Amino acid sequence: MRLGIVSALAAGVLVASLAEAQPAPQAAEQAAAAAACEAREAFEDTLPWTFRGVTYPNKRTFVENLKCGAHKYKFAKQSDEEKNFTLGKGKPGGGGGGTTVTGGVINVYFHVITSSTGAGSVSDQQINAQMAVLDNAYAGTGWSFNLVATTRSANDAWFTMGPGTQAEAQAKAALRQGTADDLNIYSANPGGGLLGWATFPSSYAADPLDDGVVILYASVPGGSAAPYNLGDTATHEVGHWMGLYHTFQNGCTKTSDLVDDTPAERSPAYGCPTGRDSCTRLAGLDPITNFMDYTDDSCMFQFTTGQDARMDAQFSQYRHGR
Numbered sequence: 001m002r003l004g005i006v007s008a009l010a011a012g013v014l015v016a017s018l019a020e021a022q023p024a025p026q027a028a029e030q031a032a033a034a035a036a037c038e039a040r041e042a043f044e045d046t047l048p049w050t051f052r053g054v055t056y057p058n059k060r061t062f063v064e065n066l067k068c069g070a071h072k073y074k075f076a077k078q079s080d081e082e083k084n085f086t087l088g089k090g091k092p093g094g095g096g097g098g099t100t101v102t103g104g105v106i107n108v109y110f111h112v113i114t115s116s117t118g119a120g121s122v123s124d125q126q127i128n129a130q131m132a133v134l135d136n137a138y139a140g141t142g143w144s145f146n147l148v149a150t151t152r153s154a155n156d157a158w159f160t161m162g163p164g165t166q167a168e169a170q171a172k173a174a175l176r177q178g179t180a181d182d183l184n185i186y187s188a189n190p191g192g193g194l195l196g197w198a199t200f201p202s203s204y205a206a207d208p209l210d211d212g213v214v215i216l217y218a219s220v221p222g223g224s225a226a227p228y229n230l231g232d233t234a235t236h237e238v239g240h241w242m243g244l245y246h247t248f249q250n251g252c253t254k255t256s257d258l259v260d261d262t263p264a265e266r267s268p269a270y271g272c273p274t275g276r277d278s279c280t281r282l283a284g285l286d287p288i289t290n291f292m293d294y295t296d297d298s299c300m301f302q303f304t305t306g307q308d309a310r311m312d313a314q315f316s317q318y319r320h321g322r
């Protein structure tokens with residue numbers, strides 16, 4: 001408290017000016033900011049958005065349909081898996097027999113897939129930069145990443161693989177290393193505006209070879225996929241791999257992403273829409289700076305304590321020692 005050095009008179013003035021500010025409480029300011037943000041988004045929706053040579057009606061269309069494939073890819077199986085997960089948590093120390101871990105070093109196998117002519121050739125320096133981005137992003141969670149090996153494959157079919165394709169299955173069957181608690185990252189050029197996709201921890205048992213994270217090669221630090229070229233596509237996809245859903249999962253509902261301290265969000269945010277509040281009846285501004293939203297890499301920089309706890313629980317249940 002710094003008021004100790006302020007004279008009685010000055011303190012009185014301060015109180016007076018605070019009293020004047022009372023008619024504009026924080027809630028009203030937030031509502032005004034949210035309205036301004038909504039108007040900004042409505043204007044942005046009139047502007048075409050070009051990403052990697054393809055022009056979309058606007059950035060919202062790109063972001064909502066294409067940015068990350070994880071939700072489309074594995075969403076169908078989610079509710080059943082979640083039921084099992086909740087059940088598992090309800091049996092303290094029992095059932096799965098796994099140890100509860102709150103962090104650790106995750107071994108990483110980084111598979112660079114290029115075209116036959118060498119397109120998509122992520123450099124060792126970029127891989128190291130990507131690893132540093134991951135370590136920074138997860139620094140507060142207790143998890144860190146250790147690059148064990150890098151592989152390089154030239155294969156046109158694998159290079160353009162999409163989620164759920166035969167090319168993806170073949171690439172992963174040939175390249176995947178380690179067990180459930182090892183992270184395999186594949187860089188490729190899936191096309192269609194896809195920045196990446198990931199499998200969830202609970203999917204491992206049914207299809208171990210499928211387990212891992214695929215990212216657009218140009219999304220690594222220094223890549224050409226601006227504004228998604230600071231390495232946070234990998235951060236986001238690894239978040240799924242650790243068991244996190246999107247912050248806009250299930251829209252304006254109290255359960256939303258099954259994490260208590262991420263405010264609910266009606267739809268993905270894009271760009272960096274400060275003040276966005278898409279669920280006005282639920283507390284909190286939209287978590288636009290969270291890694292599990294869809295904002296620009298420069299805008300997303302945090303996981304919450306609740307997300308950390310969920311990652312720990314998911315990793316313990318489905319990955320640790322498996």
Ligand SMILES: [Ca+2]
Binds near residue numbers: 312
């Ligand atoms: Ca943790």
Ligand SMILES: [Ca+2]
Binds near residue numbers: 257
């Ligand atoms: Ca939430």
Ligand SMILES: [Ca+2]
Binds near residue numbers: 264278
């Ligand atoms: Ca809200």
Ligand SMILES: [Ca+2]
Binds near residue numbers: 232297298
């Ligand atoms: Ca960032």
Ligand SMILES: [Zn+2]
Binds near residue numbers: 070
């Ligand atoms: Zn995602």
